[in-house]
Amino acid sequence: MANLSRFSWSLRNNMAVFLHILRFKILSFIKTTFEWKARTIIRGIGSLIVFGGFAIVAYYLASEITEFVLTKTRTGLYLFHRFISMMLFVFFIAVNLGNIIVSYATLYKSTEVGYLITKPVSFTNIFILKFLDNFLYSSTTLFLVAFMVLLGYGSYFSYPWYTMLGFLVFLLIPFMFLAACLAVIILMAIMKIAGHWGFRRVMGGLSLIYIGLIYFFFKVSNPIKLVEEVNKHYPHVDEYFMSLDPGFLKFLPNHWIAEFMLYVARGEIGHALPFAAILLGVTAACFVVCLVIAHRFYYKSWLITFQMQATVNSPRTYERIRRFDFRKPSKLTPELEALIKKEFFQFFREPSQWIHLAVLLILIVVFVSSLRGLRFAIRFAELQLLTYLVLFAFSAFLSSSLALRFIFPMISLEGKPFWSIISSPFPLRKLYTLKLLIGFGLLGVTAAVVSTFMNLPFRRLTPEAIYLLWFGLFSSLSIAAAMVCLNLGLGGYFANFQEKNPIRVASSQGATLTFLVSLVYLVFLVLIVILPLSRFFEAAFIRAPFNPEGLFISSVILGIVSGIAALFGTLVGLSSLKRDF
Amino acid sequence: MIELKNVTKKFGDFVAVDNLSVTIKAGEFFGFLGPNGAGKTTTIKMMAGLFTPTSGEIVLNGFNIVHQPVEAKRTIAYIPDHPFLYDKLTGREFLYFAGGLYKMDKELLHRRIDELIEQFEIGDWVDKRTEDYSLGMRQRITIAAGLLHNPQAIIIDEPMVGLDPRSAKIVRETLYQQARKGVSVFMSTHSLPVAEELCDRIGIIKNGRLIFCDTQDKLNVYKQQYDGKFESVFLELTK
Numbered sequence: 001m002a003n004l005s006r007f008s009w010s011l012r013n014n015m016a017v018f019l020h021i022l023r024f025k026i027l028s029f030i031k032t033t034f035e036w037k038a039r040t041i042i043r044g045i046g047s048l049i050v051f052g053g054f055a056i057v058a059y060y061l062a063s064e065i066t067e068f069v070l071t072k073t074r075t076g077l078y079l080f081h082r083f084i085s086m087m088l089f090v091f092f093i094a095v096n097l098g099n100i101i102v103s104y105a106t107l108y109k110s111t112e113v114g115y116l117i118t119k120p121v122s123f124t125n126i127f128i129l130k131f132l133d134n135f136l137y138s139s140t141t142l143f144l145v146a147f148m149v150l151l152g153y154g155s156y157f158s159y160p161w162y163t164m165l166g167f168l169v170f171l172l173i174p175f176m177f178l179a180a181c182l183a184v185i186i187l188m189a190i191m192k193i194a195g196h197w198g199f200r201r202v203m204g205g206l207s208l209i210y211i212g213l214i215y216f217f218f219k220v221s222n223p224i225k226l227v228e229e230v231n232k233h234y235p236h237v238d239e240y241f242m243s244l245d246p247g248f249l250k251f252l253p254n255h256w257i258a259e260f261m262l263y264v265a266r267g268e269i270g271h272a273l274p275f276a277a278i279l280l281g282v283t284a285a286c287f288v289v290c291l292v293i294a295h296r297f298y299y300k301s302w303l304i305t306f307q308m309q310a311t312v313n314s315p316r317t318y319e320r321i322r323r324f325d326f327r328k329p330s331k332l333t334p335e336l337e338a339l340i341k342k343e344f345f346q347f348f349r350e351p352s353q354w355i356h357l358a359v360l361l362i363l364i365v366v367f368v369s370s371l372r373g374l375r376f377a378i379r380f381a382e383l384q385l386l387t388y389l390v391l392f393a394f395s396a397f398l399s400s401s402l403a404l405r406f407i408f409p410m411i412s413l414e415g416k417p418f419w420s421i422i423s424s425p426f427p428l429r430k431l432y433t434l435k436l437l438i439g440f441g442l443l444g445v446t447a448a449v450v451s452t453f454m455n456l457p458f459r460r461l462t463p464e465a466i467y468l469l470w471f472g473l474f475s476s477l478s479i480a481a482a483m484v485c486l487n488l489g490l491g492g493y494f495a496n497f498q499e500k501n502p503i504r505v506a507s508s509q510g511a512t513l514t515f516l517v518s519l520v521y522l523v524f525l526v527l528i529v530i531l532p533l534s535r536f537f538e539a540a541f542i543r544a545p546f547n548p549e550g551l552f553i554s555s556v557i558l559g560i561v562s563g564i565a566a567l568f569g570t571l572v573g574l575s576s577l578k579r580d581f
Numbered sequence: 582m583i584e585l586k587n588v589t590k591k592f593g594d595f596v597a598v599d600n601l602s603v604t605i606k607a608g609e610f611f612g613f614l615g616p617n618g619a620g621k622t623t624t625i626k627m628m629a630g631l632f633t634p635t636s637g638e639i640v641l642n643g644f645n646i647v648h649q650p651v652e653a654k655r656t657i658a659y660i661p662d663h664p665f666l667y668d669k670l671t672g673r674e675f676l677y678f679a680g681g682l683y684k685m686d687k688e689l690l691h692r693r694i695d696e697l698i699e700q701f702e703i704g705d706w707v708d709k710r711t712e713d714y715s716l717g718m719r720q721r722i723t724i725a726a727g728l729l730h731n732p733q734a735i736i737i738d739e740p741m742v743g744l745d746p747r748s749a750k751i752v753r754e755t756l757y758q759q760a761r762k763g764v765s766v767f768m769s770t771h772s773l774p775v776a777e778e779l780c781d782r783i784g785i786i787k788n789g790r791l792i793f794c795d796t797q798d799k800l801n802v803y804k805q806q807y808d809g810k811f812e813s814v815f816l817e818l819t820k
Contacts, residue, residue, distance in 0.1 A: 309712075326678065327691070333684070334681040334683075334684045334690075335682050335683075338677065338678045339681070341678070342667060342670065342678050416665035417668075419629070419659070420667075420679060420726070423630055423631060423657075425650075425652070425654040425682070425684075427650075427651060581631040
């Protein structure tokens with residue numbers, strides 16, 4: 001009885017402390033978000049316009065794609081929901097991976113944790129606060145986007161809006177929450193193992209396992225093979241081809257959502273509900289497991305970070321003269337050498353930077369190598385156009401995501417030590433140009449490689465696909481240049497020199513706004529190229545000669561639009577450097 | 582030489598620095614004092630090019646900081662009150678980085694860094710990342726970085742904060758020697774004894790206005806009007 005009453009008191013006390021901290025966090029958020037300052041109000045109105053515009057575009061795109069795939073290409077409900085399942089898998093991986101990296105910074109490197117740990121607050125409370133903070137901070141924009149996409153999807157089936165809100169609240173948010181819970185469990189395991197084996201080795205091993213799993217998923221649930229198998233039953237594509245599903249699929253949360261949506265679309269609610277129940281049950285169980293692990297291990301793993309840092313940061317490590325050592329002679333001018341080496345060390349000594357880049361680059365390699373298997377067994381001009389547009393949009397989206405993640409935070413990451421450059425005789429314009437070139441080096445090469453590999457399979461379709469290859473290269477480089485300029489410029493405008501965590505900078509309100517501006521620009525580009533590309537595939541379909549004039553004109557328009565975007569970004573960025581520091 | 586001519590800085594309606602004029606000659610050690618929020622750091626930040634003055638002129642060794650920023654900054658060393666360093670660099674790397682920004686020749690830079698490491702007694706930890714440094718360690722690295730290129734003027738904000746007695750002594754001696762070598766030193770501080778010990782001239786700012794600016798001799802006359810202590814003069818002036 002005494003134990004029970006002590007437990008009850010402890011629970012009440014913990015809850016009271018938790019709510020007390022939460023109250024002040026909410027208060028701080030409200031005060032900083034809704035300041036009555038001209039700049040904040042303008043930013044708020046700008047956000048509203050861009051978010052609103054983006055929401056409408058997301059709604060119409062989802063609606064049109066659903067209509068196009070189900071009506072025009074007659075893909076069938078089963079296949080369409082399998083595609084949704086694959087997209088959800090990628091989404092799950094993205095949320096999971098993002099949370100592993102961001103959680104490292106919020107749970108282990110945050111000054112707020114350092115402060116709270118010295119106060120009479122339980123470690124579990126601190127963990128829950130930071131975990132929720134992290135999840136809500138990085139996912140709220142996704143909720144909006146997901147809701148609009150769901151509305152667009154639902155409009156095809158004439159579902160009312162509140163049904164889609166239910167989908168969001170009871171399916172998609174738990175789905176993302178599950179990904180986040182798994183992420184922190186993995187992270188705490190990493191910290192535990194890294195204490196023995198070293199952080200780099202564990203991260204390297206984990207990355208390989210992760211990539212292996214993704215490769216295994218797409219190898220087993222091969223979308224091209226699936227399309228071919230389903231099309232053998234054409235026109236009966238609306239049947240439920242469960243025999244085509246690999247057995248492991250039923251254990252994956254993306255499959256549960258896809259199955260739920262498929263059964264609802266088929267009007268079989270009774271079959272759908274168990275999938276939602278499984279998802280909610282597993283998510284709740286995972287959160288409980290996460291709390292139990294955190295209760296036992298969070299503080300211990302927090303202490304391990306100090307041990308790891310001390311091992312990495314011993315003077316002996318830096319006494320040896322290495323390739324990029326400042327002490328070595330250099331052919332570069334002194335100021336250029338100083339800045340390039342500083343950028344290099346800042347990037348490669350920050351795990352959340354190099355690990356994220358390495359994982360993304362490996363995923364790009366996996367994607368590029370999988371393009372080799374792209375076949376065009378179905379000679380259907382609209383499907384080929386759709387394939388090309390999806391790949392075009394994907395590569396553009398990739399540029400925009402890379403730019404947001406790595407270019408946007410570049411100015412903010414100068415942080416408070418930026419005084420050392422501003423007060424030096426080094427012109428800030430040169431610093432800005434250097435950052436632009438570094439950004440374009442990263443993005444330009446990646447975009448050119450992806451574009452080349454993306455266009456190669458189309459050469460099997462028609463010899464005139466060489467036009468596509470040149471168009472692809474030109475457009476990808478233009479997009480990369482525009483993305484770099486836009487992200488660096490707006491990154492400067494929205495610079496937050498207090499924030500040391502690059503991922504938090506890349507998921508701030510300013511970053512979200514920049515991302516949405518980029519997406520509006522990308523949608524505009526897709527609209528520019530859709531007509532000449534459709535002519536190209538129609539000509540290829542009837543084996544008629546193709547007149548490249550249309551493609552050339554749209555390339556010129558694309559170049560001009562990209563140039564305007566780049567110029568706008570650069571002007572904003574340069575003027576932001578003139579602000580008081 | 583440092584010249585501030587009718588310098589004003591406004592943040593919206595708030596006037597942080599109000600029509601400030603002062604000239605510090607070569608080899609002069611100037612102490613800049615004032616209560617919290619008086620405008621000391623704002624003045625210093627304008628001199629370092631971190632803030633743009635709303636009106637007035639700041640001329641550093643003959644170069645206007647607004648119109649000829651590169652030339653002006655080449656002749657000065659700015660040492661901020663909060664010595665923020667790039668976390669992922671070691672102290673030694675930061676010194677090379679700072680020297681590079683002033684286009685220093687590599688050989689000369691090697692030599693200067695070795696000299697300063699010895700002078701500031703930072704050899705034991707200069708090859709550790711700065712994220713592990715204490716405030717005093719950061720301050721010593723920042724001051725060493727400022728002196729690399731042999732500046733003609735040093736603008737230093739609260740140099741003694743966070744320093745242990747030994748570090749404080751090193752910094753005091755270094756600044757004093759620099760002034761004797763002909764370098765103009767503009768030092769903001771809250772430490773009245775330090776100002777009395779080092780400065781040739783002292784300025785006191787309150788609410789953005791310079792309310793006192795004179796030599797130690799004149800200050801001594803003022804002190805006699807009270808109880809002979811600088812603290813009493815300061816408290817009376819800034820009341």
